[in-house]
Amino acid sequence: MIELTKDQRIEFRNKFEIPSEGSCVLYIMQRCQRPFDNPALNVAVKIANEFSLPVKVVSFVFKYPRANLRHYKFFLDGLIDVAQGLLHRGIFFHLKIAEDFSPITKEILSFSPKAVVMDENPLKEMEKLRKRLSKELPVPFLTVDSDVVVPSKLLEKEIYNARSLKIKYKKILSQFLKREEDLKPKIIANYKEPPIFTLDEVRSALKLDYSIKPTEKRGGYFEGQRVLKSFVDNRLKGYEKRRSDPNED
Numbered sequence: 001m002i003e004l005t006k007d008q009r010i011e012f013r014n015k016f017e018i019p020s021e022g023s024c025v026l027y028i029m030q031r032c033q034r035p036f037d038n039p040a041l042n043v044a045v046k047i048a049n050e051f052s053l054p055v056k057v058v059s060f061v062f063k064y065p066r067a068n069l070r071h072y073k074f075f076l077d078g079l080i081d082v083a084q085g086l087l088h089r090g091i092f093f094h095l096k097i098a099e100d101f102s103p104i105t106k107e108i109l110s111f112s113p114k115a116v117v118m119d120e121n122p123l124k125e126m127e128k129l130r131k132r133l134s135k136e137l138p139v140p141f142l143t144v145d146s147d148v149v150v151p152s153k154l155l156e157k158e159i160y161n162a163r164s165l166k167i168k169y170k171k172i173l174s175q176f177l178k179r180e181e182d183l184k185p186k187i188i189a190n191y192k193e194p195p196i197f198t199l200d201e202v203r204s205a206l207k208l209d210y211s212i213k214p215t216e217k218r219g220g221y222f223e224g225q226r227v228l229k230s231f232v233d234n235r236l237k238g239y240e241k242r243r244s245d246p247n248e249d
Contacts, residue, residue: 004046004142008151009039011120013134013141022114022139024048024056024092030126031119032146033059033078034221035085036182040144044117045091045183054187056092056111057082061202063099068209072202074219081220090188097205101129105136113139120145122152150176 004010027044035041041057048055059079061072079095086093096107108116118130120143134141145151150169159165202208242248 004043007043008154009120009145010043011143011145011153013130013143014137016138016140018051018114019139021112022051022053023112024054024114025051026108026111026113026116027055027057028108028116028118029057029059029082031121033082035082035089035091036221037180038182039146039180040117040119041091042180042183043142043144044115045185047115047117049183049186051114052186053114054092054189055185056094056113057086058094058096058107058111060104060107061095061097061206062101063206063208068212069203070212070214072206072208073214074217076198076202077219077223078221081222085221087189089182090185092189097202099206101132104129105133108133108137115140115142118143119147120152149173 025044025048027041029041032038032040041055044055044057059082061075061079064071083093083095094111098104098107116133116137116139118133118141121127121130130143145153150172154172155168159168203210
């Protein structure tokens with residue numbers, strides 16, 4: 001495999017070598033729902049390009065405890081943007097809906113992956129899932145810490161105050177404040193429209209809680225970019241002086 005061991009965002013979860021067979025490199029997108037500026041996706045593209053294979057992205061929608069229709073509406077808004085963004089990059093996207101984690105290994109292996117990449121995630125349930133996959137997957141399994149500027153594993157111990165965190169990060173921050181180019185896959189996905197999935201489809205499959213209705217606010221990557229641009233263009237000036245003033249919006 002290409003030299004990835006020096007990348008401090010990457011954790012090798014098992015010791016399998018790349019198999020001779022395999023039809024793709026599979027990226028399981030769970031935490032880092034972004035079609036661009038996504039280090040985990042770029043790792044998948046690097047591996048796929050070395051073996052002249054397509055990249056396939058799969059997102060699993062599970063029924064989480066206490067999650068309601070409003071949560072899933074924002075979740076689906078994000079996945080719709082992901083599908084459109086990946087289409088622009090020439091990458092396959094698949095959505096899988098399941099009640100729980102139990103079928104996930106079988107679903108992953110149905111793609112015949114040569115290697116599997118997944119987002120790092122500090123939540124206990126997701127770490128439990130990654131440990132399970134590291135034992136059950138017969139191919140290389142990597143996780144990538146994509147949602148923080150500085151990889152979490154570089155903090156050797158728990159830090160309880162902002163000053164200590166600032167001192168720690170100041171020493172190494174410059175190593176990671178570099179924008180990474182979105183890599184192009186050698187093998188381009190041959191579809192013209194992103195997959196279509198709706199809130200009704202997820203709602204009926206998972207029997208969701210209807211008591212809390214969706215809001216009119218939209219989620220997703222492109223909406224987030226729009227809100228950020230509006231903040232930078234219209235509200236950032238004077239933010240440093242007025243950010244603690246409750247009379248200012």
